[in-house]
Amino acid sequence: MFNTLCVIGVGLIGGSVARTARVQNLAARIVGFGRDQDLANLQLAKQLGVIDEFYLDIAAAVAHADCVVIATPVATTAAVLGLLKPHWSAETVYTDVGSTKGSVLAAAEAVFGYVPDNLVPAHPIAGGEQSGVSAAVEGLFAHKRLIITPVAGTDAGALAKVQAFWQGLGSVVSLMDAQHHDSVLAATSHLPHVLAFALVDMLGHKDEQSEIFKYAAGGFKDFTRIASSDPTMWAAICTANKQEILPLIEQLRTELAKIHALLAADDYAQLFATFAYAQTARERFLEQFERPV
Ligand SMILES: NC(=O)c1ccc[n+]([C@@H]2O[C@H](COP(=O)([O-])OP(=O)(O)OC[C@H]3O[C@@H](n4cnc5c(N)ncnc54)[C@H](O)[C@@H]3O)[C@@H](O)[C@H]2O)c1
Numbered sequence: 001m002f003n004t005l006c007v008i009g010v011g012l013i014g015g016s017v018a019r020t021a022r023v024q025n026l027a028a029r030i031v032g033f034g035r036d037q038d039l040a041n042l043q044l045a046k047q048l049g050v051i052d053e054f055y056l057d058i059a060a061a062v063a064h065a066d067c068v069v070i071a072t073p074v075a076t077t078a079a080v081l082g083l084l085k086p087h088w089s090a091e092t093v094y095t096d097v098g099s100t101k102g103s104v105l106a107a108a109e110a111v112f113g114y115v116p117d118n119l120v121p122a123h124p125i126a127g128g129e130q131s132g133v134s135a136a137v138e139g140l141f142a143h144k145r146l147i148i149t150p151v152a153g154t155d156a157g158a159l160a161k162v163q164a165f166w167q168g169l170g171s172v173v174s175l176m177d178a179q180h181h182d183s184v185l186a187a188t189s190h191l192p193h194v195l196a197f198a199l200v201d202m203l204g205h206k207d208e209q210s211e212i213f214k215y216a217a218g219g220f221k222d223f224t225r226i227a228s229s230d231p232t233m234w235a236a237i238c239t240a241n242k243q244e245i246l247p248l249i250e251q252l253r254t255e256l257a258k259i260h261a262l263l264a265a266d267d268y269a270q271l272f273a274t275f276a277y278a279q280t281a282r283e284r285f286l287e288q289f290e291r292p293v
């Protein structure tokens, strides 16, 4: 159990960390930090009992913290580490929740010149399309995967503490290289978001826009739910991981061109084979991986 948990960015994920940590007794006191423009969200977080106190001053926020969780958009990591740097403590463990991990290591290198041995990058593979503390839920991470991406110099004690913390929040923890993480998540999370944003962008610009959305039913809603996600967060993720995302967009172009050609040629057999392969693959993946524990 930590004495003071400090959450930097008390939004959907940071708020869910705080809510769950409280219920699971992982911290005696939970505080939040944000900028002036985060004041209303922080006030709400306190009012909802998600945090005990909040600070707009970083020194006050981390003064007694033995665990700091950075839960802000990935584009802000360097700025947040820059604020933390003068108050960095060897007695504290630091973790984050960013959707891209290479960018977090790069931010640490840029700010410190190295990755501090007590900074243990993490990524919970759980979330939703909403933002802010009002969307935070206790139990968000239960039975969900969480990837930790340590580096060669990561302190074993800090790693063990952070791993135990995330396990205490209910996550099923895996360890992997940040580069590998970014390559896997580009395919399973970032590309689907690009696709959903692209589809709604395309349809939204069509003249018959209102007609299209009027008759949209379950399939459209299922496919495009994630296009309701925060554009600030997703522009940051896509920019941070473009090296991995760009080749996947190219592969998808090839796949769409294949389906276009099959349809144009009335090649029912190959069209069926393509859809049947995808259906079987999805069923197999769900069966194998839907429940990690
Ligand atoms: N939403 C998801 O499904 C999901 C899942 C896993 C990981 N993540 C990652 O979690 C992080 C947070 O995402 P979220 O969905 O909780 O977003 P959110 O918008 O709900 O919360 C982010 C919070 O950070 C605050 N903030 C922004 N910039 C800040 C700064 N410079 N200093 C202090 N506070 C700042 C915002 O006001 C907000 O309260 C992102 O890095 C995202 O990649 C998101």
Ligand SMILES: O=C(O)C(=O)C[C@]1(C(=O)O)C=C[C@@H](O)C=C1
Binding pocket: 098, 099, 124, 125, 126, 127, 128, 129, 188, 189, 190, 226, 229
């Ligand atoms: O369910 C959603 O809405 C999500 O976008 C969650 C999701 C995902 O793509 O699965 C989004 C970003 C994360 O980094 C992890 C999880």
